[in-house]
């Protein structure tokens with residue numbers, strides 16, 4: 001039996017049990033938000049729908065009778081919108097206390113993995129940013145988000161529970177997640193997506209919707225006084241304010257048709273993770289139609305210019321042409337839906353995908369007029385830091401900076 005108190009839900013029986021000890025061999029879904037932690041094992045049912053507005057809206061009718069009140073449909077939607085959307089209902093699901101409650105102590109044992117191979121291509125990223133700046137100068141785009149991938153081979157498989165714990169410690173107010181990805185055709189190795197996102201794409205609890213886009217970022221320094229100065233500089237930076245405003249305007253435009261009221265703060269604030277600070281705007285609305293599915297809202301929003309660019313279509317085409325890899329789930333959305341259409345979806349960033357001992361880490365950065373390739377590269381390196389530290393392979397920091 002799960003209880004709902006002020007938007008927070010957790011099983012009375014699970015109060016106090018360490019969520020990380022519940023992360024076992026059969027884990028299919030882990031989603032820890034400020035409200036609660038969902039832990040799913042196995043897959044009871046897979047649900048695949050074409051990714052369009054009508055299917056997203058209609059899915060809710062199906063879920064209304066297929067899901068018990070304590071069940072969820074969960075999934076990770078890819079960045080690209082041309083593929084079908086694959087959700088699943090975990091075989092068993094537990095709703096537990098927020099994971100951040102279990103990492104209060106600083107004495108978390110370090111995780112150690114050893115790197116056997118490492119492949120990073122910063123030159124390709126720098127070249128992509130140069131090209132993107134040309135497109136911006138020609139007026140084809142006002143913003144584009146370019147990303148890079150870092151491929152690692154570890155000495156053993158990722159120690160998932162320990163890494164999730166570290167990620168939670170580094171990103172207490174965000175969303176930490178892990179999900180078993182579907183098998184790729186012809187491949188036998190299970191793939192796992194995991195990460196710690198500071199960015200909420202959309203949450204819907206009853207009538208209330210919230211979105212918290214981030215864009216415009218600086219690395220943290222390690223010194224609280226310098227970080228404060230940097231945060232002030234970030235708030236005053238014309239380039240970062242433009243980069244941020246493009247995202248806020250797009251989120252507002254996408255949500256407006258669904259909302260009777262929408263509150264959009266006039267000024268951004270700054271949010272911090274362990275390694276980054278970001279301009280942040282928390283947008284809150286009240287729905288006109290209370291039964292609109294969260295998945296329909298995800299469809300209306302995704303991909304925001306925080307992960308793609310503006311205008312959307314030309315930015316997406318340029319990303320396809322300039323990035324030498326498929327983003328897969330990276331910069332998509334990860335979350336859950338319940339039988340009533342409530343849900344919570346984070347932007348799938350600060351993440352990695354593992355298959356056996358192979359690991360791919362991703363990081364991107366928004367490019368606007370005034371961006372410089374070296375600074376954007378440094379931003380992606382700082383974003384990769386979160387995962388490298390969680391894996392206990394900080395020695396690679398030197399490498400990815402080059």
Ligand SMILES: C=C(O[C@@H]1C=C(C(=O)O)C=C[C@H]1O)C(=O)O
Nearest residue numbers: 215216217306349363364365366
């Ligand atoms: C694409 C990423 O992050 C996105 C880009 C940001 C930016 O360019 O300032 C900030 C937060 C995210 O919306 C990433 O972390 O990989």
